[in-house]
Amino acid sequence: MTRFSDEDRERIRGELVEAGRELFTRHGFERTRIKDVTEAVDIGTSTFYQFFDSKEMLYVAVLKRERDRLIERVDAAVAAAATPREEVRTMLETLFDEVRSDPLISRLIVENELQALLDQLSESERESLAADPPGEPLGYADRWVEEPSFRFDDPDLVRDAVTSLVFTTRSQELVREPGTATEPARVDRALIDTIVDGLFVDAAGEAAAE
Numbered sequence: 001m002t003r004f005s006d007e008d009r010e011r012i013r014g015e016l017v018e019a020g021r022e023l024f025t026r027h028g029f030e031r032t033r034i035k036d037v038t039e040a041v042d043i044g045t046s047t048f049y050q051f052f053d054s055k056e057m058l059y060v061a062v063l064k065r066e067r068d069r070l071i072e073r074v075d076a077a078v079a080a081a082a083t084p085r086e087e088v089r090t091m092l093e094t095l096f097d098e099v100r101s102d103p104l105i106s107r108l109i110v111e112n113e114l115q116a117l118l119d120q121l122s123e124s125e126r127e128s129l130a131a132d133p134p135g136e137p138l139g140y141a142d143r144w145v146e147e148p149s150f151r152f153d154d155p156d157l158v159r160d161a162v163t164s165l166v167f168t169t170r171s172q173e174l175v176r177e178p179g180t181a182t183e184p185a186r187v188d189r190a191l192i193d194t195i196v197d198g199l200f201v202d203a204a205g206e207a208a209a210e
Contacts, residue, residue, distance in 0.1 A: 002047055013051050015041045020062045025103050029059055029113075056117055063114040066104045073098065078140060084147050085200050087140060092192045095166050100184065110167050149201050158199070165195055 004012065019040035023032045034055050038045050052058045077094045081087040098105045107113040141155035141162075152158055168191070 002050070004050070009051070012041065012043065012047075016048070016051055016058060017061050017065060020058045021066070021104065024059060024062055029055075034058075056121060060114065060117050060121070063104065063108055063117070066102070066108055067114065070098055070105055070108070084144055084150065085196060088144065088199060089192060089196050091140065092162070092165070092195065093188075095162070096188045096192070099166055109163065144199075151199055151201055161195070165191060 016037060019037050020032070023036050023040065027036075032055070034048055035045055037055075037058065038048050052061070074091055074094050077090045078087045081090045095109070099109060100106075141158040144150050144158065145153050145155050
């Protein structure tokens, strides 16, 4: 068995994850072979198992990295917003853009592939991941529900609603025929306007009603 320094192990593991990301994006999980990944990194197939116990474990690593990158991008976008209403809009715009442009993000959010894979892992494999707690790309909901202008007080309901909205965005691409439907960007804007208006109480409207 080849022995690697800590520096080489970190480098090779990173290369395996990056190669896996490219291949899983292009071919999907089922059609990507371990041999394809090791050839891309120029290591032997047996060496792969010094870094990952299975193709599933590599895919988990890829999806977790995509999740962490998504959270970073959403966090950065939301941090620039001035109000909770702008935060919701910015978060939705960022999520929509990521789901449309990155197949792995779509699988992560819409198809929930990371959780599905975790459920299939052995107990020992799950234990090896226990030190890496899952991130929460929709954690802002816990803060939003405390806002007086926010219509709902259940953060789980808000998270489920946002996930459902992102799912409808992805489903548009699956059913629309070229030249026969409204451009996705216009649909996204309409959906975002509707959800943002529905989540916040219109202070002016409330005052008029009283």
